[in-house]
Amino acid sequence: MRIISTEKVPEECRNVIDVKYDNLTDEDFKNAEILLTWPSRVNKELISKMPKLKVIQTFSAGVDDLDFSVIPPHVKVFSNAGAYSLSVAEHTWALILALAKGVGTRKRTIVYEITNKVLLILGAGGIGSEVARIGKTAFRNYVIGISRSFKKPEWFDEKHSIAMLREKIGEADIIVDTLPLNKETRGILNYDLLKNVKQRAIIVNVGRGETVDEEGIYRLLKERPDVRFGTDVFWRKNGREDFYNTKLWELENFIGTLHTAGAYGNDEVMKRAMFIACLNVKKYIDKGIADNEVRREDYV
Amino acid sequence: MRIISTEKVPEECRNVIDVKYDNLTDEDFKNAEILLTWPSRVNKELISKMPKLKVIQTFSAGVDDLDFSVIPPHVKVFSNAGAYSLSVAEHTWALILALAKGVGTRKRTIVYEITNKVLLILGAGGIGSEVARIGKTAFRNYVIGISRSFKKPEWFDEKHSIAMLREKIGEADIIVDTLPLNKETRGILNYDLLKNVKQRAIIVNVGRGETVDEEGIYRLLKERPDVRFGTDVFWRKNGREDFYNTKLWELENFIGTLHTAGAYGNDEVMKRAMFIACLNVKKYIDKGIADNEVRREDYV
Structure with a gap:
């Protein structure tokens, strides 16, 4: 051929x-x-x-x-x-830990512990499975997966379909979104869902910007300074991913990297x-x- | 009593x-x-x-x-x-990963990979051992310890006394300083030693500020933009640890948290x-x- x-x-x-x-x-x-x-x-x-x-x-x-x-x-x-799973999984943990420890804030920021916490992962393909493995081995997380299929089921303590997301989101200390963007996942993390997260929840998106509702996450972070959000992926504006044109950068409980997780x-x-x-x-x-x-x- | x-x-x-x-x-x-x-x-x-x-x-x-x-x-x-080992070890990894992934820079920064790299840890007490465990389990690091004694020798692939530091520092991709400050450790990481680090080395200090020579690390980071340094501990000036009064903050290959690793x-x-x-x-x-x-x- x-x-x-x-x-x-x-x-x-x-x-x-x-x-x-x-x-x-x-x-x-x-x-x-x-x-x-x-x-x-x-x-x-x-x-x-x-x-x-x-x-x-x-x-x-x-x-x-x-x-x-x-x-x-x-x-x-x-x-x-x-193909980029390992690199993206490392990056995911960089964002989780930076949020937990206030890295980059240049202020004395309350530190959150990560060990023994509940980790909820959306999407259990290559990236989600690596994120789960690191959480389980390094930080003894209880890992809940929400996915259509599980590439490495052995790293998940619970495995659910997307129908369980609303119920499970309130149990998690750390929420990681590794979802691809498609008809089903667009805007799936909206305010109505996100408002149920626990005190001091950490939310990280390494999937696609649009799987998170931009206004929704902004409103949540404004109302809940205890919640922290980090992302490597941004929303498309005028046809291309726009790193800068978002109000999130004004917030102290937000951290972003500019779509570098793969291999920049x-x-x-x-x-x-x-x-x-x-x-x-x-x-x-x-x-x-x-x-x-x-x-x-x-x-x- | x-x-x-x-x-x-x-x-x-x-x-x-x-x-x-x-x-x-x-x-x-x-x-x-x-x-x-x-x-x-x-x-x-x-x-x-x-x-x-x-x-x-x-x-x-x-x-x-x-x-x-x-x-x-x-x-x-x-x-x-x-008593604070777990929290400080998490913090150490937050700094390592933030440096590797350019978290906090708000620029597109070249990402370094962490998996399968050589991790050199100075001080193998509670903190050093936890840092080793995380590196070994999550990131398959080859772990070299430099210490007087080893609290958990099982997490180290090589165990050396401080006499081997000069030889081993050139082998490491990631260097973690967990040393207490005493007569022997003051200024131990000076320019003459640090100039031997590998391309793209990541250096993190969670011990005490004064175990690193301030002028020495500044000079290294100026000369070697590929080297990245993160610290949670700063140098004492006028009797107290001074977070702000250091030229390091001017550098793009530096990241700092303000002595919050313990439990802030x-x-x-x-x-x-x-x-x-x-x-x-x-x-x-x-x-x-x-x-x-x-x-x-x-x-x-």
Whole structure:
């Protein structure tokens, strides 16, 4: 199968698949059956050049940026979910602990303890499972998972579907949102739900900005200075994620990083993630199946 | 044995020892053999009122604030080392991870990975051991300890005396200083030593400010923007720890919290720590020995 990539891939990729990325000609596009790319690269023009396309493998974990309307229904899409899990899980704990200990406030801030607390995780895929593992092993957390499926069920003390979220949110000291953005998850953490959180709750979002209702979290943090919120992901405004244009920065019980959790500026992590995407393509070629097939109906 | 405390102790203390703290009379001081207190309370006047004093048990983990010159040589001093270990270890990891992930910078900062890195810990008492445990279990660190003794040797892959510090500091990705301040440790992390740290080293101090040479660390951070330093402890100026009067705050590769790691503002942690001090007094009364006897020669 002919494979092309819109990006330069690490050398190791060439050891496992025959992928071309440099000096791509119209002929290369015409013959390619598999495309490795970032979601934002996919548009009508690109797709129209690729009549034989069967598979899109993204380098990104999330595919909410992908314009499914231009992708023919028979083309399978595989995400790179899990490829950045370790890095994002470390980042999640950086935000949790920074909030708990007042890091970055330059004031004497009341410290919250983390050990033996209840950790609620939304989304139990690669990231959620790593966050659970760290909480369980390092901080002896009681871990409650809310997810459609559980990649590593062994790290969760309780496993529930999303229907239990309203009941469980009031039991948690630490709430971590690792959800992808899709029809079901948009605005799921709204004020009506969030108002039920415990005293001194810590809330962290490393999923997608829009899974949290912006006005809702702002209102909660204003009303409840004991609650602390940290995020690595922001809300899209005028077509792109807007780190600065949010009132949250005014609040002392808020902390933010600018969507750097995946691998920002870190070649080592980025290369590893791209290699994982290549390995998944190899799996597809060898076995006709691969990991992380995207359920189109979640997005369209 | 008559026991008094200069502070109100938690109710649970009264279940294990007979300690008086309210409305203390001259008679109470005169008869007291055991004193529970903060180091800063101990002065000539207090000691002169206590002719029968045999034991001082501090509520604090560190005793570098204690004026040994006013304490008769036959009086035993026990610190509360370890009582805040869990809280300080969590705080240590908050600083390590915040530095690694650029939390608090409000800029897009290159993220460093933590997993599988080499963690060097100076001081392997209560705090150092907990820091090691978290690194080992959560982040699969290779842990090197530099210490006089090891409270939990099982969490260390290598155990060395302080003589090996110069050799080992160049092997570490993460360096944690949990040292008490005494004659041996003052200024131990100076420029001449620190200049040997690896590319992208993360250095954290939760021991005492003066174990790090202030000019030395400033020079290192200026010269090496890839190195990141975080501290919860600051240098004493005009007789007290001065959080603000240091040039470090100008630097982007520096982060600080204002000596809040122990239990700042957290009644739960503080009560538990005071109770641990009371339990140690009980141990002394029951067995004639207790934990954390201070080696006076380390300080005088």
